[in-house]
Amino acid sequence: MLAVFHSVNEEGHDYLCNIPFKQWTQAYDGGLRYGHMTSNLAEYINSVLKGTRHLPITLVVRETFFCLAAQFSKRAASYAGQMLGGHVWCAKVLQEINKTKAQANIMHIVCHDRDNLWFRVTEFDKPHQGITGGQYRVHLRNRTCDCGRFDTLRYPCAHVIVACQNLRLDPMSYVDDVYKLEYMYNMWRHIFPLVPNERKWPSVLLAPFKLLPDRELRRKPKGRPCSTRICNNMDIQETTNQQKLCGWCRNPGHTSRSCPNRNS
Structure with missing residues (x-):
């Protein structure tokens, strides 16, 4: 099982690496997707209207x-x-900035150009946490950082906070106004x-037939509830001729209640 999972991960990694990063990642799109929700919007709508499909x-x-x-x-x-x-600011941004302030206290910073606000921030290795340090360039005037987090999310990362502390600036001045309440x-x-009320609606010509709900889509009152997830092309459909296996011994031909190997 682990070998199959590792093989699938390698195929998926190779498939994604062949696609330009700017086409499917927010960190490399140059800020074009900033301000747009690109996560599970369809799944959210699906969960809200879950009880009204029938x-x-x-x-x-x-x-x-x-x-x-x-x-x-x-x-x-x-x-x-x-x-x-x-x-003034939403609680989520304040929570993230307070979390990054703890990381900024253990970084080393060197100012290369105080007029143009160029800095070099060095992270230290943390072997016990599996973190390998690196060097990042921070340009406060252009609001950029090599880590990409500041450019993408538009609020200070840990490297920007270190630079602000070096100049005694308020990091909140580099938070985008879109995060304001x-x-x-x-x-x-x-x-x-x-x-x-419907009685006060203007009269309209109704259709010659009535629209009735599909009673087959209602949730069954007894037994194990059926899955109500709407499948799409990304879901792997199981074949209809696949033989069911016993939940106890994983052999075909019987169920877990009538399994002959259950007592043993």
């Missing part, structure tokens, strides 16, 4: 509308309360209008 399309649209209305109101109230409390509040403060 409903008609009109009810799915209605459920999506009211879920978004409730989520926007909740998030906007949360960010407004934080701003009233005197907070004001920006997040402006994104979530939009209000969804209330939907009037």
